[in-house]
Amino acid sequence: MNQILEIKHAHYFNLLDTNHDGVLNESDFLHLSLRYCSAFGLQTSSRWYSSIQSIFLGNWKLLSESVESKKAITKEQWLQFTSNHLITQRATYQSFVVNQTKLLIDLFDTNRDGYLQFNEYIDMLKCYNINTQSALDSFKILDLNYDKKLSHEEIIQSLRQYFTSTNPNTPGNHFFGVIPEIQNLTIPSDVLLQQSLPRLR
Numbered sequence: 001m002n003q004i005l006e007i008k009h010a011h012y013f014n015l016l017d018t019n020h021d022g023v024l025n026e027s028d029f030l031h032l033s034l035r036y037c038s039a040f041g042l043q044t045s046s047r048w049y050s051s052i053q054s055i056f057l058g059n060w061k062l063l064s065e066s067v068e069s070k071k072a073i074t075k076e077q078w079l080q081f082t083s084n085h086l087i088t089q090r091a092t093y094q095s096f097v098v099n100q101t102k103l104l105i106d107l108f109d110t111n112r113d114g115y116l117q118f119n120e121y122i123d124m125l126k127c128y129n130i131n132t133q134s135a136l137d138s139f140k141i142l143d144l145n146y147d148k149k150l151s152h153e154e155i156i157q158s159l160r161q162y163f164t165s166t167n168p169n170t171p172g173n174h175f176f177g178v179i180p181e182i183q184n185l186t187i188p189s190d191v192l193l194q195q196s197l198p199r200l201r
Helices: 003-016 026-039 047-067 075-086 090-108 118-126 132-142 152-164 189-194
Strands: 115-117 149-151
Touching: 003 026, 003 075, 003 152, 026 047, 047 075, 047 090, 075 090, 090 118, 090 152, 115 118, 115 152, 118 132, 149 152
Parallel strands: none
Antiparallel strands: 115 149
């Protein structure tokens, strides 16, 4: 796997590993879904509560079935999943990234204006235990037109960059907090020209 992709996917693994035990299991995905439900005080009987749990646990099922492991998934297995499935198979990417993101955008877009304001974006990242300053720094990088808001389309595009771009200068690399290892990388321009986004099948 490309070095930049490996850094980003390992970073996301750490965010998913909510109990910091070095592996992913169903409880991590459940715990993450409960953070989002708790952030809005959602009742277990609400439609939002059911939808959030369904999509997070659905992603766990997709991941565990893809690597044929029902209990615990190591970082190495996760990187194999992202390389062999997540960034190359359209259906997997749609389910694991796009569908989950669209649901969370709808949840955090509290004024229903089609955008996430900086405070809404920061609140969304807090559920991954990303601190306020790091989330704010990420927002500043992603807000290319300096209008202090991100459209739903801009967010989806930024996530596509996060999960698939091999260019260290791509703004979306820092969607889930600024990653120093990528900021410090210097890649020759001729190498960058040879790299492209993986094609989804």
